[in-house]
Amino acid sequence: MEDEEKLKVSKKLLKTLTVETRTDILKALDNRPMTASELSRKLDKHVTTISEHLKKLKNSNLVKRVERPGRKWIYYRLTKPGQRIVHPTSYRFVFVFVVAFLTFVGGYYLFSVDAYPGHWLYGLDRSLENLQLLLTPSNLGRAKLHIQHAEERLEETKSIVEQSETGPVKDAVKDYEIEITKAKQEIQTAKQKQEDVVPTLEVLSESTAKHKAILENIATKTPEVEQDIQPALNVSEESHATAVAELVNITGKAYDE
Numbered sequence: 001m002e003d004e005e006k007l008k009v010s011k012k013l014l015k016t017l018t019v020e021t022r023t024d025i026l027k028a029l030d031n032r033p034m035t036a037s038e039l040s041r042k043l044d045k046h047v048t049t050i051s052e053h054l055k056k057l058k059n060s061n062l063v064k065r066v067e068r069p070g071r072k073w074i075y076y077r078l079t080k081p082g083q084r085i086v087h088p089t090s091y092r093f094v095f096v097f098v099v100a101f102l103t104f105v106g107g108y109y110l111f112s113v114d115a116y117p118g119h120w121l122y123g124l125d126r127s128l129e130n131l132q133l134l135l136t137p138s139n140l141g142r143a144k145l146h147i148q149h150a151e152e153r154l155e156e157t158k159s160i161v162e163q164s165e166t167g168p169v170k171d172a173v174k175d176y177e178i179e180i181t182k183a184k185q186e187i188q189t190a191k192q193k194q195e196d197v198v199p200t201l202e203v204l205s206e207s208t209a210k211h212k213a214i215l216e217n218i219a220t221k222t223p224e225v226e227q228d229i230q231p232a233l234n235v236s237e238e239s240h241a242t243a244v245a246e247l248v249n250i251t252g253k254a255y256d257e
Contacts, residue, residue, distance in 0.1 A: 016060040017085070021045060022053045023134045026062060026078065030086045033066055033077035057082070087137060139193070140200045143186035147207050150179035154214050157229075161222050169225045173215075173232035180208065180239050198250055201243045208240035 017023060024043050028034060036054060040047040054076055057063040062082035066075040078086065129149050136142045153176035160168050183204060191197045215233045219226040248254065 016056055020130050022057055026086050029078050033075040035073050035075055139186040139190040143183045143200050146179045146183035150176050170228040173229055176232050177235045180235055201247050205243035208236045211236040
């Protein structure tokens with residue numbers, strides 16, 4: 001058995017990792033040890049919320065406290081199991097982890113059902129997305145997943161509007177904004193690593209142009225949600241323009257706006 005597979009895939013561990021904020025904490029700590037306050041600022045979450053998630057991660061042996069003599073600040077860093085989760089080097093380990101997760105949540109059913117907000121499987125569907133991101137080692141791979149998830153948030157928004165349930169629209173489009181923002185962050189990180197970001201920027205450019213059209217169509221058909229949709233529309237327009245500008249800068253070629 002490979003060393004990575006020695007990490008016990010328990011129900012407790014799987015439950016811990018189905019919360020997106022906790023996996024965001026793991027990825028943040030992959031860069032360097034951080035305090036709860038630093039994590040709070042980086043992830044834009046209240047420090048009390050971060051502390052609660054850190055407690056769960058510590059209980060699952062994914063992070064540990066680092067107390068330095070003579071210093072009042074308490075830092076958190078990844079444990080070896082935490083590092084293996086963030087950087088799964090064994091494909092066999094990833095397969096075991098995914099199968100365990102799907103068994104845990106009954107997730108095989110997820111592939112045959114379109115789960116939208118309010119559907120009993122929606123929480124499990126989002127958890128599966130979170131696991132996909134966690135087990136994707138490359139920045140560009142995660143960027144493409146975020147773009148894919150952003151499109152799914154828009155499909156969910158359309159479904160909400162079609163069902164005349166305009167209340168959840170604001171939350172759905174906010175999640176869209178978050179996914180696009182994270183995609184751009186992953187692309188920038190890959191660019192700093194001098195990776196070839198052109199194909200992923202092209203995906204972002206094409207996708208956000210389509211997203212803009214979808215959002216405008218929703219706003220036209222349902223004027224009462226136009227104000228809620230406008231911030232997401234701004235994000236899609238700005239992201240498209242930024243992606244096109246970066247493509248022109250990198251390749252020297254003209255791209256359609």
